[in-house]
Amino acid sequence: MQVLYEADANYDKLKGKTIAVIGYGSQGRAQSLNMKESGLNVIMGLREGGASWESAKKDGHEVYSIEEAAKMADVIHILIPDEIQGNVYNSQIKPYLEEGNTLSFSHGYNIHFNYIVAPKGVNITMVAPKSPGKMVRKTYEEGFGVPGLICIEKDETGEAYDIALGMAKGIGLTRAGVIQTTFREETETDLFGEQAVLCGGVTELIKAGFETLVEAGYAPEMAYFETCHELKLIVDLIYQKGFKNMWHDVSNTAEYGGLTRRERVVTKESKEAMKEILKEIQDGRFTKEFALENQAGKPHLNSMRRLEGELLIEQVGADLRKKCGLEKE
Numbered sequence: 513m514q515v516l517y518e519a520d521a522n523y524d525k526l527k528g529k530t531i532a533v534i535g536y537g538s539q540g541r542a543q544s545l546n547m548k549e550s551g552l553n554v555i556m557g558l559r560e561g562g563a564s565w566e567s568a569k570k571d572g573h574e575v576y577s578i579e580e581a582a583k584m585a586d587v588i589h590i591l592i593p594d595e596i597q598g599n600v601y602n603s604q605i606k607p608y609l610e611e612g613n614t615l616s617f618s619h620g621y622n623i624h625f626n627y628i629v630a631p632k633g634v635n636i637t638m639v640a641p642k643s644p645g646k647m648v649r650k651t652y653e654e655g656f657g658v659p660g661l662i663c664i665e666k667d668e669t670g671e672a673y674d675i676a677l678g679m680a681k682g683i684g685l686t687r688a689g690v691i692q693t694t695f696r697e698e699t700e701t702d703l704f705g706e707q708a709v710l711c712g713g714v715t716e717l718i719k720a721g722f723e724t725l726v727e728a729g730y731a732p733e734m735a736y737f738e739t740c741h742e743l744k745l746i747v748d749l750i751y752q753k754g755f756k757n758m759w760h761d762v763s764n765t766a767e768y769g770g771l772t773r774r775e776r777v778v779t780k781e782s783k784e785a786m787k788e789i790l791k792e793i794q795d796g797r798f799t800k801e802f803a804l805e806n807q808a809g810k811p812h813l814n815s816m817r818r819l820e821g822e823l824l825i826e827q828v829g830a831d832l833r834k835k836c837g838l839e840k841e
């Protein structure tokens with residue numbers, strides 16, 4: 513598969529164009545500052561009176577209402593929560609779209625599941641960092657970047673690819689590598705990754721390891737250092753050098769023990785569960801469930817958030833992170 517880098521991208525098709533970033537949260541702040549510092553013409557379209565409005569102004573952005581920004585922009589890049597994009601798009605963006613505009617996203621969710629249908633004459637593109645927003649910004653400031661995906665769902669002007677790849681360059685993604693895919697593939701792989709591996713799977717693994725040690729009588733602080741804090745350091749090795757070199761860097765004891773026991777933790781049943789999770793995403797069961805959850809006011813999500821915050825690993829971890837200065841008081 514071809515991976516695109518800096519030399520493959522340019523800003524030619526973005527010259528003279530205004531990019532309105534809608535939303536100033538995890539992705540919105542990072543992407544808008546990076547694109548602006550890369551020389552692109554970025555304005556913010558934000559909820560008037562919200563926390564982001566002041567924060568974006570403080571960061572030196574030109575801030576407008578969502579409607580105003582949509583009217584002024586050539587590219588409208590929607591970076592607000594997925595579950596509200598449909599409503600905001602229909603009421604505050606769609607009425608101001610013009611032929612030749614580009615509607616851009618960082619996740620394919622709303623286009624793939626048809627919550628948003630763009631009008632004729634409007635490009636539909638995606639520029640999706642494969643990273644949390646804070647690292648999109650941090651790595652850019654360090655002169656590097658995070659990898660990303662670009663997708664062209666609809667190209668009405670013949671410029672959609674160059675616009676998406678130019679934005680990817682402006683965000684810093686072409687420094688680390690950009691792959692072109694489709695809205696369907698990005699949506700399905702991203703949802704799968706965050707559910708089965710990155711956020712869901714990993715936290716459940718950490719939790720299970722921590723609780724196993726604590727229930728066996730070991731100090732929670734030791735269990736936290738062993739199963740959570742050190743995990744980042746090991747994953748950093750994999751991030752930088754791959755599995756083989758991570759195994760090389762850890763002790764022979766860890767290598768032998770890890771390689772011989774890991775399939776007793778992530779079992780064949782775990783793999784079957786992963787396949788089921790992917791099927792639920794592909795056949796729409798997940799998005800239907802998430803839509804009902806949001807229509808009901810997020811009752812399950814709010815109670816799970818509360819329980820997550822009450823976990824011993826959270827209490828112990830917060831105390832240790834504050835004591836060593838990793839987390840501000």
Ligand SMILES: NC(=O)C1=CN([C@@H]2O[C@H](COP(=O)(O)OP(=O)(O)OC[C@H]3O[C@@H](n4cnc5c(N)ncnc54)[C@H](OP(=O)(O)O)[C@@H]3O)[C@@H](O)[C@H]2O)C=CC1
Pocket residue numbers: 535536537538539540558559561562563564565590591592593594596600617618619640641642643644645646
């Ligand atoms: N989080 C991540 O790391 C990643 C996210 N993505 C994708 O990026 C997109 C944005 O996600 P993310 O950055 O996490 O979003 P956030 O939850 O961080 O978005 C917060 C922003 O949305 C605004 N907002 C919330 N509700 C409304 C509303 N009703 N009307 C107008 N503005 C509103 C907030 O404004 P206010 O301050 O006024 O509340 C704030 O500016 C999504 O499509 C997501 O899937 C892709 C890759 C990674």
Ligand SMILES: CC(=O)[C@](C)(O)C(=O)O
Pocket residue numbers: 641642643644645702706710711
């Ligand atoms: C950081 C990222 O890409 C995630 C986990 O998929 C998300 O926050 O949507």
